[in-house]
Amino acid sequence: MRAWRHSLVWKIALPVPLALLAMILAIGFIIPRQIEADTQATAVENALQTIAQFRSVRDYYNTAIVPKIRGSQDLKLTHLHANDPKGAPIPATFMLDMSARLQDKGVSLSFYSPYPFPERANRQTDAFQKAAWEQFQKNPDTPFIDRTVLNGKEVVRVAVGDRLGEACVACHNSHPQSPKKDWKVGDVRGVFEIQTVIDAQLARGHMLTYSVLGVVLLGGLAFGRPLLALVLDSVFDLTQEGWRKLTFRWGLFFFFLAGVNEVVWRTQTTDFWVSFKVFGIMPLTIAFALAQTPLLLRHERKTDDGKTDRA
């Protein structure tokens, strides 16, 4: 009897949590991955669109307005336009001013280069910005993209090179304050960058995944189908009641995870949430899987002579 128990415990206790874990990994981690990838792709697409829109506004300003200012006696183009009643912003200053205004509204557009004009010489660039600039020297037309945690938020950063046309070069090579005067047409002069915060989308993705798992399992039960039996039938052998109980518990557990995920995301920092997704959810799931062992032992299906099928 003792030997039988011993082997049963080993037969069940080991493969069951492993099989459940494999299933949870498959559904619970691959789907959120996919959602994350989609969220990131959407953020990149939107950022590229926003940059393209800004560029066309700047190019319009450059072609439709700048020549008139140039031809005018009363106005002059200057990057120091703010306190100059006759000063009109040059195209880049127009962009820089716009990005500063948008920053206040939560859209993060920046415009920079390692060659700022003297008034902006104290600007700091971070590792991403330096790497983007480096890449544009080799591949000026390929966007530079990264996803990272920045100031406690999950962000997607998209940078695009800004190349000089003839009119741009003429001014940049002659302007008295220009920090570099050997620009050529087609050179990348600066970088447009959009930062998009994606915390909320990611959190929604996780919540959705767990809720779907919960709905599928409990919904199946409501129609008399303990779905875990279908998935795990080949791994171990339970009574119908055992399958029902197991499916019910896992269904509730996924709703619990959806709730925990939501609470952690809303109340904790993003840094915490990001590590919780891996180091919190995973151990919780393993612990829950292990905690089901007694239920599995109780409901193992017995053959007529009282021994297990699997003996």
Ligand code: HEC
């Ligand atoms: C009339 C002269 C003039 C023209 C034309 C001009 N620029 Fe500039 N550009 C400047 C000045 C001056 C600055 C500094 C603006 C500031 O710091 O506010 C500047 C700044 C920049 C910057 C930002 C550099 C940095 O690190 O801050 C970029 C990028 C840039 N210009 C690209 C262009 C492109 C591309 C064009 C053509 C579409 C262009 N410029 C046309 C004079 C000009």
